[in-house]
Structures are given as C-alpha cells and as structure tokens.
Amino acid sequence: MKTLHIVNKSPDQARFGRCLAALEASDQLLLTENAVIALADAGIVLPSENYALAADLEARGLAGRPTTTVIDYPGMVRLTADADRIICW
Amino acid sequence: MHSQTAFTLVITGAPYSTQAPQTALAFAKAALAQGYSIDRVFLYGDGVHLSSALAAPPSDETNWPKAWAEFLQGNDIPAVACIASALRRGILNNEEQARYQRNASNIIEPFELLGLGEWVESIASTSKTLYFHGDH
Numbered sequence: 001m002k003t004l005h006i007v008n009k010s011p012d013q014a015r016f017g018r019c020l021a022a023l024e025a026s027d028q029l030l031l032t033e034n035a036v037i038a039l040a041d042a043g044i045v046l047p048s049e050n051y052a053l054a055a056d057l058e059a060r061g062l063a064g065r066p067t068t069t070v071i072d073y074p075g076m077v078r079l080t081a082d083a084d085r086i087i088c089w
Numbered sequence: 090m091h092s093q094t095a096f097t098l099v100i101t102g103a104p105y106s107t108q109a110p111q112t113a114l115a116f117a118k119a120a121l122a123q124g125y126s127i128d129r130v131f132l133y134g135d136g137v138h139l140s141s142a143l144a145a146p147p148s149d150e151t152n153w154p155k156a157w158a159e160f161l162q163g164n165d166i167p168a169v170a171c172i173a174s175a176l177r178r179g180i181l182n183n184e185e186q187a188r189y190q191r192n193a194s195n196i197i198e199p200f201e202l203l204g205l206g207e208w209v210e211s212i213a214s215t216s217k218t219l220y221f222h223g224d225h
Contacts, residue, residue, distance in 0.1 A: 008222060033108045055115070073119035080217060081094045081125060088220035
C-alpha cells in the first residue's frame with residue numbers, strides 16, 4: 001500500500017532521518033515547515049515522488065530542486081485526499 | 090464536491106513556538122474551499138494553548154486562538170481540547186474553574202474540554218486524520 005509521509009522536522013532532527021529510513025520506494029514524501037531545508041542539502045537523498053510546500057520554501061528563501069514538485073495548500077489537500085495511508089512525522 | 094472525504098485534524102504544536110496552528114489553518118481553509126469537510130479539530134499536548142482566550146499577541150501579529158475560533162465558528166466545525174492536556178497547562182472552562190477553585194476560566198469558544206473518547210470516535214468514523222506536530 002502506498003503511503004504519504006508528511007514531515008515537518010528540520011533535517012538535523014532525529015525524526016527526519018527516521019522518516020527517510022521508513023520510506024518504501026513507492027511512497028510519497030511531503031516536506032513542510034523546516035523539513036524543506038532538506039532541499040538545500042544535496043547529500044540528502046529523497047524518494048522519487050517528493051513534494052514541498054511552496055509557502056514554506058518561500059519563507060526560508062529556498063528554491064527547491066528540479067526533482068521536487070512544489071505544491072500549494074490546495075495541492076497538499078489533493079495529495080492527502082488521494083493517499084491510501086498518511087503518516088505525519 | 091468530494092463529500093466522501095472528511096478530515097479530522099489533530100494539532101499538537103503550540104502557537105508562537107511552532108508553526109503547527111498556522112499550517113493546519115491554511116490546510117483547513119484549502120480543504121473546505123475544495124469541497125472537503127472537516128469532521129472535527131482536536132488539540133492535544135502543547136496544542137491546547139491554541140484554545141486560550143487570553144493570548145494577547147502584538148496587533149501586527151496573528152492572534153492564532155482568535156483566527157482558529159473564527160474559522161471554526163464560521164464553518165460550524167466542532168473543536169475539542171484534550172481535557173487532560175488542558176488542565177495541566179492552565180486552560181479551563183467554567184466547570185473546571187469551579188472544580189479546581191481557580192480565579193479565571195479562559196477557553197475560547199467554540200473549543201470544548203473533552204476526554205480522548207471523542208477523539209477515538211472521530212478517528213474511527215472519519216476517512217483521513219492528519220496530525221500537525223511541533224518541532225519534537
């Protein structure tokens with residue numbers, strides 16, 4: 001079953017690492033709040049289907065990565081509504 | 090419309106020390122705008138600070154308890170602060186003020202103080218539950 005993981009923790013928080021470790025290859029990852037900082041660290045490998053909240057990127061002056069889909073709050077609603085299962089880290 | 094999908098939102102991060110109430114409110118507004126419904130909003134742990142009517146932030150900052158209260162009332166969404174979390178953090182309604190003989194009550198309408206049974210019931214009946222946590 002495909003799972004949507006929503007993480008709001010900064011990459012230096014232990015729970016961010018635990019979230020990445022728990023991901024299956026087919027899972028989706030949504031970065032919110034301080035988790036978007038991960039996009040500025042090329043050393044952090046994200047799953048192929050990864051998303052980031054536009055407002056949180058903008059608030060931190062970050063542009064994201066070409067491989068990341070940047071979404072707004074309505075996009076987050078659609079992602080969560082379509083998910084079979086959601087884990088909020 | 091997507092009447093089949095309803096959300097329960099659980100906020101565990103406090104206003105002013107975490108972004109949780111802000112992210113949750115933006116999500117909730119976007120969900121309603123797209124025709125989804127929100128069954129209930131729960132405050133748990135430090136999240137109960139969002140139900141204090143006594144928060145007095147500077148006038149150029151958002152008053153998160155007030156912003157949430159207006160959103161909930163305007164859209165008829167039931168909202169619950171976990172009573173066990175709330176009493177420990179000094180969030181009281183009139184009944185608890187009388188019971189514990191404190192000199193004020195401060196819960197902002199429409200939040201109610203209830204036990205976790207309500208939460209379990211809502212999670213069992215709703216199709217999606219989202220948690221808005223703090224930083225730890």
